[in-house]
Amino acid sequence: MERLFIVNEHAGKGKTKKRWPMIQRHLDTFGIRYDARFTSKPKEAIEIAKKAVHHYSQLIAVGGDGTVNEVVNGIAGQGTLFGLMPTGTGNDLARTLHIPDDPYLAVRCLANGTHHPMDLLDINGFYVAGAIGIGLDGAVATDINLASWKKKTGTVGYILSMLKLLLTFPPFAVSLQIDDQAFFFPNCWLVAIGNSKYYGGGMKICPQAVNNDGVLDLCVVHNLSRIELLKIFPSVFHGMHVLHPNVLCFQGKKVRVTTERPVPIHGDGEILGNTPSVIVVRPHILNVLFGS
Ligand SMILES: Nc1ncnc2c1ncn2[C@@H]1O[C@H](COP(=O)(O)OP(=O)(O)OP(=O)(O)O)[C@@H](O)[C@H]1O
Incomplete structure (x- = not known):
């Protein structure tokens, strides 16, 4: 068969x-x-x-x-x-x-x-097809996974978790080593690493990501007040959040994420532990059937 x-x-x-x-x-x-x-x-x-x-x-x-x-x-x-x-x-x-x-x-x-080879993200030996979120969105995924009624209510549960964590999650200091370049963000909300553009049911978190280009795309949201963060949140569904000066995009093949305190990580909504972490793109490692 x-x-x-x-x-x-x-x-x-x-x-x-x-x-x-x-x-x-x-x-x-x-x-x-x-x-x-x-x-x-x-x-x-x-x-x-x-x-x-x-x-x-x-x-x-x-x-x-x-x-x-x-x-x-x-x-x-x-x-x-x-x-x-x-x-x-x-x-x-x-x-x-x-x-x-x-x-x-x-x-x-x-x-x-019709099929083509596709890249995957490798985080500590676990593969992620879509995108990884570190920080605020990792905390949202954790909150949803811990409360089964929120999972069952879908978008409503997601929005309730997001609002709760927008009010309570403290920003964190993060060091990123992207290939041979080092960055430091003292007041970061989230670091998203995309193999594909989407996570969270249609949020275009890494709008430039292409899943067979051999690179990973990063989106860093930092140095915003809670009110500003709340205001730009809806624009992520169209990938327009990247136009904000405090939303930065990078590309690379490998990223090391180190934070002042452990912050939660999710991969396509599944909880994947806490920082520190190393994420590597594995080019063309999966042959996928796709639509037209
Ligand atoms: N027999 C089972 N009983 C309970 N849970 C299961 C069973 N088989 C698989 N699962 C779990 O169900 C979870 C949810 O599945 P899945 O993510 O595919 O659906 P979803 O959450 O509705 O969709 P999406 O992730 O696209 O939002 C997975 O984490 C999987 O491990």
Whole structure:
């Protein structure tokens, strides 16, 4: 068998459970033969994917960005083709790869089989397909992941967490070593490192990021009052925050992040511990199926 679908029925607050039978019908319509495995607990998709690379030439994640990152971590560097059916809440990688939300159109993309190599971010041996956030947004991700009702309410939970942390999270001093250049920001809110443009369900945090250019893009938000930060926040959905003089963009291949106190890190919404940290771009390490 050529294709394995790894299905997280818990992704998308019940959406995946409803969508999977539709996806199956469309797969039959297109005459696509496949096997399917369902995850029974968090992180299991990594193990399923690791074993499946020996038996399948294509692995397709059915879920959101959490499921995507788990499958990606099981297959990166193995040459196995990676595809996805977006049935999660945020679906940021699907947005980047132009894979439609509609199950019929998503299956049609898969049937067309257009693929290209893509870069990934490597943080302490863990791969991230979209973007990493350090500081304020890491604290927001932590807050949401700790309160399951906030996860369930989606955007409402996100906005409530963001407002709470905008009022309470203290800025931090950060040293960045980007390749051979050193920077210091004494009053920083967040450092985002993008392989792709999006995180957090459509926030264009690193608008210049291209996921197959062999470089990582950084966005540093610093030296703003809480009120100013609140004011520029909506502009991130259009990537216009980078026009503000206190939002700085950099590019590189490797970044070392050192902070005066440990601050939280997330990768595509999953909690990845605290600083200090080193993030490296791994060029063309994953072959991905994409839409038109
Ligand atoms: N059987 C399971 N029971 C509970 N949780 C699971 C199970 N299988 C996987 N998970 C976890 O579900 C979490 C959420 O999945 P995922 O991120 O794909 O969906 P989402 O949060 O709705 O979408 P997005 O990340 O795009 O917003 C993942 O962290 C994954 O580890």
